[in-house]
Amino acid sequence: MQILILLHILATVVWVGGMFFAHNCLRPVVLAQLEPPQRLRLWNGVFGRFFPWVWASVATLIGTGQYLVIFMGGMGAVAYPIHIMVALGYLMAVI
Numbered sequence: 001m002q003i004l005i006l007l008h009i010l011a012t013v014v015w016v017g018g019m020f021f022a023h024n025c026l027r028p029v030v031l032a033q034l035e036p037p038q039r040l041r042l043w044n045g046v047f048g049r050f051f052p053w054v055w056a057s058v059a060t061l062i063g064t065g066q067y068l069v070i071f072m073g074g075m076g077a078v079a080y081p082i083h084i085m086v087a088l089g090y091l092m093a094v095i
Helices: 002-033 036-071 082-095
Strands: none
Touching: 002 036, 036 082
16 A cells, blocks of 8 residues: 555656646746747647656556545545545546
């Protein structure tokens, strides 16, 4: 179970941390230093490499999260914050 929790956390760090980096660190520098055509090429390259990691992270999060809920006795046995977390996770994956 500890390996599942570790995978779950690592997938979260890749997904959320990557988006934080792209929006709050990379974006301001790109806007300040590159012209629009160069920006587009950069974003295509960055997100072309990043989104396969995102999809792998989403699959890992859903898989490990569901297994952990099952391990805890199913949705009927977990507290309501887990229900909210599961719902928000699926909503984020769909978006």
